[in-house]
Amino acid sequence: MPEIPATPIAPEPAPTVGLTQIQVFPDVIHLTTARDRQSIVVQASYADGITRDVTREAKLTPANPAVLRRDEDTFYPLSDGETTMAVTFGDKSQTIPVKVAQAKTQLPLSFRLDVMPVFLRAGCNTGSCHGSSRGKDGFRISIFGFDPDGDHFRLTREMVGRRINLAVPADSTLLEKSIGAVQHTGGKRFEAGSEMYRIIHEWIEKGANNDDVSKLPTVLGVDIYPKNGVLDGKGSRQQMTVRARYSDGTDRDVTKLSLFQTNNESSAAVTPEGLVTAGDRGEAFVMARFETHTVGSQFIVLPKGLKFAYPSEPEANYIDKLVAAKLQKLRIAPSGVCDDDAFLRRVYLDVVGLTPTTDEYTKFITSTDPAKRAKVIDELLERKEFSEIWVSQWAELLQIRSTITVSYKSMFLYYNWLVEQLSKNMPMDQMVQELLGANGGTFKNPATNFYQTTTETLPLTESVAQVFMGMRIQCAQCHNHPFDRWTQDDYYGFAAFFSQIGRKQAEDFRELIVFNSGGGEMNHPVGGRVMPPKFLGGEAPDVKGKDRRVVLAKWLASPQNPWFASSFANRVWAHFTGVGIVEPVDDFRVSNPASNPELLEALGKRFTETKYDLKALVRDICNSRTYQRVTTRNESNTGDERNFSHALVRRIKAESLLDTISQVTETKDKFAGLPVGARAVQIADGGNSTYFLTTFGRATRETPCSCEVKMEPTLSQALHLLNGDTVNAKIQQGGVIKKLMESKKFPEERITDLYIRTLARKPTKEELDKIVPSLAKAPDQAQALGDIFWALLNSREFLFNH
DSSP states (O other): OOOOOOOOOOOOOOOOTTEEEEEEESSSEEEESTTOOEEOEEEEEETTSOEEEOTTTSEEEESOTTSEEEETTEEEEOSSEEEEEEEEETTEEEEEEEEEEOTTOOOOOOIIIIIHHHHHHTTTTSTTTTTSTTOBTTBOOOGGGSOHHHHHHHHHTTTTTTSOOSSSGGGOHHHHHHTTSSOOTTOOOSOTTSHHHHHHHHHHHTTOOOOOGGGOOOEEEEEEESSEEEEESTTOEEEOEEEEEETTSOEEEOGGGSEEEESOTTTEEEOTTOEEEEOSSEEEEEEEEETTEEEEEEEEEEOTTOOOOOOOOOOOSHHHHHHHHHHHHHTOOOOOBOOHHHHHHHHHHHHHSSOOOHHHHHHHHHOOOTTHHHHHHHHHHTSHHHHHHHHHHHHHHTTOOOOSSSOHHHHHHHHHHHHHHHHTTOOHHHHHHHHHTOOEETTTSGGGGHHHHOOSHHHHHHHHHHHHHOOOOGGGGTSOOTTSSOOHHHHHHHHGGGTTEEEEEOSSTTOEEEEEOSOOOEEOTTTOOEEOOOOTTSOOOOOTTSOHHHHHHHHHTSTTSHHHHHHHHHHHHHHHHSSOSSSSTTOOBTTBOOSSHHHHHHHHHHHHHTTSOHHHHHHHHHHSTTTTBOSOOOTTTTTOSSSOSSOOOEEOOHHHHHHHHHHHHTOOOOOTTSOTTOOGGGOOOTTOOOHHHHHTTOOOOSSSOGGGSOOSOOHHHHHHHHHSHHHHHHHHHSSHHHHHHHSOOOHHHHHHHHHHHHHSSOOOHHHHHHHHHHHHHOSOHHHHHHHHHHHHHTSHHHHEEO
8 A cells, every 4th residue: 555645744833032133035126027036035043043934924014015916935026116025023023125127028038048947957957867978868968058059959950840849839849758748768857837847838939049149148146045044953944045146237036947956965955946954963055056156055953952052261363263153053062172292292293294302392391381382383483394394285286296398407496496485484475476477497487387397278277276276177178067156168268368378498408488478369169269368256357468377376366366365274274173174175166165164264364464474374273272172072072073173183194204203213314316314394306205105195296186195094004104114213223212221211211201202291100000010021121112112103192193
């Protein structure tokens, strides 16, 4: 017997107790022409941070009801005029303006503005259906609609009289398959009589015409409402509404033509109509796509009726304030601040890539200065090792390595140029502008090596976007980006900045000369039209008679480009916390939202206000309580990995780990091209490595992707530390054990010395109680101390930053 579906349970009425405000979305109703409409959403906010959809319960009263009519939560035009509408719920109210124009004008349907959105909403032009490169079942349209003219031709001309039946529109194969009237591999896409059906039927009925693009308004942007929500328990709901803004000054409700998606179905599912329903506790990002635009809203789902009191604690700076604001919404209590031992080791490893020496440890621990943490941060920022850490980071991004085409001399000069810029604490915007606008020989002006590493225009375009803006725009090379705003026009407009780069051989065959050729254009792959240079997400600048790269560089590394400061601040944040606010750090897109957008914006703003001073940004991060929290988790934050309620345990990066092992064992390394005693972090050539560095995931610098650095622990790493020649050989080669044996220290003091130099802490009483008796019984004291040293170097506590 078939199961009888359960009757839907009506949602509980929203309470008015604790109500703090109501918001109406959108906050203005503009209706233009008879086809227009506008759905609204009324969201109530409460003192406990919960939000509720109260649209159906709110009282909506237009001052002049003759101007528009209401059908549930949607309003339609009746007559031209202007009025207001009062929205009331509980003791809160808001008034929004209403304007209706051309109420009796019935505009014809547009292929681009009305019909193509149906294909996207119904899933027809995705890569798994007719949008694939070969199409499906003999019918192909452009993926995500990047080629409207081609789609119109294939619909109306490729198989005349079959896909489109102008005489009897309802008999068109396009409609019959969509409603399941005839066999369709993709199944039924919508119902007969639905709005999507009516749009296509009317378009065919009126002649299935294409658009006159010169008279067609374009979509400037799309807004989704509400922007966020905090849902109280399973089953809580929130209706979304989506509005498009056009170049002719009009706007349009496109909720029923938008494609809705969620990145966390278990926490917040969304229906095709935009109704969000809460599930398990967690976070979700609900997205709507219309035309080429994707927008989204963040939702937090909490257990119903969860009682929570956020602990009272001081805030060191704006970072703590913004992190706390997010944690309060999530009902997560942060862990406490770490002790001096953990802080000192953590900040040394993060800022200079080494652990503190015994003397540095003793000086810090015995200090009674209440500002000693801030002072040690300032001291570390002035050490040359700080700039070396960031030289290594930038060398990975810029792919500094010798290859068949890049000589060792060019690579080495390029690396030294980078060292010089960062050692002088050159502001990041100046360094990037000098890099992107570089002209001359790769020997005489090493910054030009940026254009020798990647010589093809399109890969270069993608590298610039990924390195300096944190964006992976590769998808837009072949079609409109499926999960972001970037179109093929955006991609090739951005690529046009690099279409006039000239390269020629210098007298020395190892040197390349980079210059502005003054000629060369970028053509769009669809139609072959010349693409004028255009900033990503910005305007098309005047480049006539100018070096296009210089024009781009001035915009890219400036406040006019919002992604430069934010993406770099995000990389710095990830270095010190183990995870980016946007993760991966080089994948900024609408469908990969920031875990704390307000924090990301504040860090980017701070970076810009300090004239792109790296040290100032690092100082803010390291002085925050957020950075200084313990790794131990409490009951409320045990599952938190992205909201910084506790510190994360992080494996030390390959170069810093080798340098630290060499430091604590008092040994020196020899790397190709460097003197004895050089640090691994100073290796200039990405192609030069050692077995240890390769095993522990050193980047090969073959791509600018953050994924090149491998931080995951592996079995081969453990085996190499236990049995390989790195740790064992360095203990034997170094003089640490010999010095300890020659000292007049007691066994307990020798053990303490080993603990401080490796773990930056003294051994606990329990550890001493176990080790001291064993050491006393050992026939060879030096060998026993060496074994203890070996065990400490192989401990997880040594290998990880915590």
